[in-house]
Amino acid sequence: MAIDWWTLALQTINFLVVVWLLSKFLYRPIRRVIEEREAADQKAAEAAQEKTEAADAAREEFEAKRAELSQTLREEEAKLQTQMENEREDVLEKARKEADKLLSDARAQIETERHKTFETLRDQIADLAQDLAFKALAEGGNLEEPELLARVSDYLDGLSEADMADLRADFAGASAELKIVTATPLSTTEQSRWRNFVSEHFGDGKISFETDPDIIGGAELRFAHSVLSFSVADRLRRAAAELKM
Amino acid sequence: MEGSPLAVDIVFQLGSVPISRAVVTTWAIMAVLFVFLSIALRRPVAKAGPVQAALEIVVTTIAAQLREILGRDPWPFLPLLGSLFIFLVLANLAAILPGATPPTGHIETPAALALIVFLSVHFFGIRARGGWQYLRHYAEPNLFLLPLNILSELTRTFSLMIRLFGNMMSHEFVIAIVVFLAGLLVPIPFLLLGILIGIIQAYIFTVLATVYIAAAVGAVEA
Numbered sequence: 001m002a003i004d005w006w007t008l009a010l011q012t013i014n015f016l017v018v019v020w021l022l023s024k025f026l027y028r029p030i031r032r033v034i035e036e037r038e039a040a041d042q043k044a045a046e047a048a049q050e051k052t053e054a055a056d057a058a059r060e061e062f063e064a065k066r067a068e069l070s071q072t073l074r075e076e077e078a079k080l081q082t083q084m085e086n087e088r089e090d091v092l093e094k095a096r097k098e099a100d101k102l103l104s105d106a107r108a109q110i111e112t113e114r115h116k117t118f119e120t121l122r123d124q125i126a127d128l129a130q131d132l133a134f135k136a137l138a139e140g141g142n143l144e145e146p147e148l149l150a151r152v153s154d155y156l157d158g159l160s161e162a163d164m165a166d167l168r169a170d171f172a173g174a175s176a177e178l179k180i181v182t183a184t185p186l187s188t189t190e191q192s193r194w195r196n197f198v199s200e201h202f203g204d205g206k207i208s209f210e211t212d213p214d215i216i217g218g219a220e221l222r223f224a225h226s227v228l229s230f231s232v233a234d235r236l237r238r239a240a241a242e243l244k245m
Numbered sequence: 246m247e248g249s250p251l252a253v254d255i256v257f258q259l260g261s262v263p264i265s266r267a268v269v270t271t272w273a274i275m276a277v278l279f280v281f282l283s284i285a286l287r288r289p290v291a292k293a294g295p296v297q298a299a300l301e302i303v304v305t306t307i308a309a310q311l312r313e314i315l316g317r318d319p320w321p322f323l324p325l326l327g328s329l330f331i332f333l334v335l336a337n338l339a340a341i342l343p344g345a346t347p348p349t350g351h352i353e354t355p356a357a358l359a360l361i362v363f364l365s366v367h368f369f370g371i372r373a374r375g376g377w378q379y380l381r382h383y384a385e386p387n388l389f390l391l392p393l394n395i396l397s398e399l400t401r402t403f404s405l406m407i408r409l410f411g412n413m414m415s416h417e418f419v420i421a422i423v424v425f426l427a428g429l430l431v432p433i434p435f436l437l438l439g440i441l442i443g444i445i446q447a448y449i450f451t452v453l454a455t456v457y458i459a460a461a462v463g464a465v466e467a
Contacts, residue, residue: 002253003352004265006263007267007268007353007354010262010271011267011348011353014271015329017275018328018331019325022278022324023328026282027320029286030297030305031304032289033290
């Protein structure tokens, strides 16, 4: 096997031509296209990055504006709250003052009414007391001795026989004593008349006379176990009790 | 079939220069490449059509393979190594065309390619490392290994040539013998096998050339 040097040389040259041919018509165009594509991709990526950054900036601006708006809103809310609080305080103060005024007016009116009522009551009580006094006195308080005795006699005549018997038994006891109490001391004549009156109605017995200014007027017959009162004080008590009923 | 298949088949004379069939086939391959690429990539655009996309896939796949082996930007090496692969594929596949013989089935073409690879290895090595630094690596790791390194340089180039020539030539022999013994249609499976062998041999030749260049530029150990 001999080598044909011409063929070897021509094939060497041929291959170098192939290298040139492929470089010019294959590798360079394809590399250029790939680089253009990569550049376009890079450009698109940069554009996307720019858009992303712009979007980020817009978002940040939006966030800042939103924060600013939130702050403004909070301030306005606080201002409004303060204003409402002040208005509320004003309204409350006004209402409080009106209430105080109404209350003081009501109290004044109540006081006036109370005073008026008190005055009316006092007048009525005075009239009533006067009536009571007149009545008590009319019923025996300021009676003269004979009239008083007549009144006592009428009372005793109105009692039943049993009651009278009890009173006589109470008076006739061994240690019994009838005390005749008056507001002012009785004279001897008046005491004598009383003795005669007692003897006439209850028989003989022990009689004593006492003075008690608290009974105001009239007289009280105090037996051992019972009392017959014809005093002004007793009349007044009974009149007061009737009024309470 | 006349004469030895190993003999140079001179088709015509160009003056005093004999033009062999391998040269004519190579010119035909070059012409086809020129016409096809001129049409296909007349106006390459970013939005590629199907033919341009296919060519882009071929180129970027080769570039990716080179990047894996070289570990650096493959574009400076692509014109040589990519062309080597494409030319070898087309030259080896010429066997399936009726009347054509693959240029790589004759010793001159593998020898020419091996010679170019041998020279390119030193070219890229010196360009990457500098002359002194590149020559010094033949004496590494020891000066006594200098003859062995030089011998290794020569034998690997020789083996590159012989491997391609042997495979393609033997395949041609097998086809010729089978056609002679069995008839016209029987060699078809062998022709299909020939396609596979042609692509594999192109790949092996290119990868080995890439490894040699990678070693020269310091990307890998030789």
